[in-house]
Amino acid sequence: MELFQTGLSALYWGNVLMFLIACTLIYLGIAKGMEPLLLVPIGFGMLLVNLPLGDLMVSGGNGEMPGPLYLIFHNIIATELVPILIFLGLGALTDFGPLIANPKTLLLGAAAQFGVYIVFFSALAMGFTIAEAASIGIIGGADGPTTIFLSGKLAPHLLGITAVAAYSYMALVPLIQPPVIKLLTSKKERAIYMKPQLREVSKREKILFPVVGAIVIILLVPKSAPLIGMFMFGNLLRESGVTDRLARTAGEPFMDILVILLGITVGASMPAELFLKTRTLFIFVLGVFAFATATAGGVLLGKLMNKLSREPVNPMIGAAGVSAVPMSARVVQKMGQQANPRNFLLMHAMGPNIAGVIGTAVAAGAFLGMIKP
Amino acid sequence: MVDWGLAGRIGGIGFATVFVVLSVLALAVWLTGIVVQLTSRNREAPKPKRE
Numbered sequence: 001m002e003l004f005q006t007g008l009s010a011l012y013w014g015n016v017l018m019f020l021i022a023c024t025l026i027y028l029g030i031a032k033g034m035e036p037l038l039l040v041p042i043g044f045g046m047l048l049v050n051l052p053l054g055d056l057m058v059s060g061g062n063g064e065m066p067g068p069l070y071l072i073f074h075n076i077i078a079t080e081l082v083p084i085l086i087f088l089g090l091g092a093l094t095d096f097g098p099l100i101a102n103p104k105t106l107l108l109g110a111a112a113q114f115g116v117y118i119v120f121f122s123a124l125a126m127g128f129t130i131a132e133a134a135s136i137g138i139i140g141g142a143d144g145p146t147t148i149f150l151s152g153k154l155a156p157h158l159l160g161i162t163a164v165a166a167y168s169y170m171a172l173v174p175l176i177q178p179p180v181i182k183l184l185t186s187k188k189e190r191a192i193y194m195k196p197q198l199r200e201v202s203k204r205e206k207i208l209f210p211v212v213g214a215i216v217i218i219l220l221v222p223k224s225a226p227l228i229g230m231f232m233f234g235n236l237l238r239e240s241g242v243t244d245r246l247a248r249t250a251g252e253p254f255m256d257i258l259v260i261l262l263g264i265t266v267g268a269s270m271p272a273e274l275f276l277k278t279r280t281l282f283i284f285v286l287g288v289f290a291f292a293t294a295t296a297g298g299v300l301l302g303k304l305m306n307k308l309s310r311e312p313v314n315p316m317i318g319a320a321g322v323s324a325v326p327m328s329a330r331v332v333q334k335m336g337q338q339a340n341p342r343n344f345l346l347m348h349a350m351g352p353n354i355a356g357v358i359g360t361a362v363a364a365g366a367f368l369g370m371i372k373p
Numbered sequence: 374m375v376d377w378g379l380a381g382r383i384g385g386i387g388f389a390t391v392f393v394v395l396s397v398l399a400l401a402v403w404l405t406g407i408v409v410q411l412t413s414r415n416r417e418a419p420k421p422k423r424e
Contacts, residue, residue, distance in 0.1 A: 100402055103398075103399040103400075103403045103406075104399055106395040106396070106398055106402070107392070107395060107399065109395060110392045110395040111392075113388065114388070116388075117384045117387060117388045120380075120384055120387075121380065121384055124375045124377075124380050125375075129375075130379065130383065134383075201406075202409055202410070202413060204409050205405060205409050208405050208409065209402065209405070212398075212401050212402065213398060213402075216394070216397055216401050217394055217398060220390070220393070220394045221390060355395060358395065358398070359391050359395055362390065362391050362394050362395065363387060363388075363391050366386070366390045366391065367383070367387060370382075370387065
């Protein structure tokens with residue numbers, strides 16, 4: 001018979017370091033209000049898994065039961081299921097109006113995928129395989145579910161790390177993006193005034209968008225079907241006007257359940273033994289680089305659009321092309337008001353922001369179409 | 374060893390695909406908007422009265 005054992009005997013400096021990281025995430029979520037719905041569950045999951053002998057994430061075997069969080073992670077999260085169901089909820093919550101009113105902002109969402117490909121090549125240069133590099137690059141899309149979806153298919157062993165990197169950096173968008181935007185734009189450019197009102201989008205256009213969008217995107221990139229299909233389906237539930245109950249359920253209680261399961265298990269997939277490795281740290285560095293270059297790609301196309309367009313375009317709205325909805329749009333709104341108090345850029349930034357979600361799903365589909373796991 | 378030729382194709386084709394798909398979608402959205410606005414304008418226009 002085994003004697004009772006406390007966790008203290010198995011505690012080492014790595015666990016303590018992870019407690020500090022976990023507590024920082026929880027602090028940022030609660031005290032600073034930085035994406036609390038993500039950071040609080042992720043931080044707490046990270047804390048729990050680093051308490052020794054709790055066995056929440058053990059894989060079981062030899063007559064032992066797997067840990068409860070392991071069961072959730074491997075049966076629900078690491079499959080395609082949760083990412084695509086989250087996309088259903090996202091679709092039900094998304095108003096495509098700003099994007100339909102100004103379709104050229106879709107190009108800003110495409111430009112922001114620059115970060116995905118730059119980091120894909122950077123990861124290859126650092127010795128990662130092509131499948132791993134694609135999973136790391138997609139962090140630059142700033143889209144947690146897409147990162148999990150792609151990593152689960154191409155590099156399941158990196159899933160926990162890429163997911164934590166994507167979600168943590170999404171929450172840290174207000175810290176990562178402003179220096180890049182300031183570096184690439186002059187004060188005069190940041191102050192460019194855009195009329196606050198976009199054209200009114202009719203109900204019929206909003207209903208047609210998910211149908212047209214699904215047909216166009218999935219025909220061109222079939223492997224994006226799980227993400228784009230669910231995203232557009234969720235949006236059709238919202239806009240049809242006859243399935244409000246389904247849209248509410250998909251976007252609120254159902255989504256909340258998924259976020260709880262996802263947050264705590266993604267955090268719990270980061271034990272010290274896995275996190276404190278050089279490769280993991282490389283991935284986190286590449287993740288920041290991905291966010292920064294994605295922001296740069298959007299801003300640079302924004303500058304070009306401003307030069308070519310008849311109507312003035314504030315290049316900062318390109319930064320919202322990294323998906324991170326609505327954090328990056330909020331960053332643009334705040335910086336826009338700082339540069340010119342008359343400016344109200346939120347709605348202009350929402351177009352590229354939503355386009356970024358679509359762009360990242362397309363980039364993931366393109367990777368899947370070309371890379372065999 | 375990394376096959377840089379393959380990686381270049383994946384990266385190049387991938388990024389180009391994202392641009393092409395979102396450009397086609399932008400065009401489709403713009404055209405849909407025009408068609409919807411035209412049809413609703415025609416519907417809203419009062420029919421001429423017969424003398």
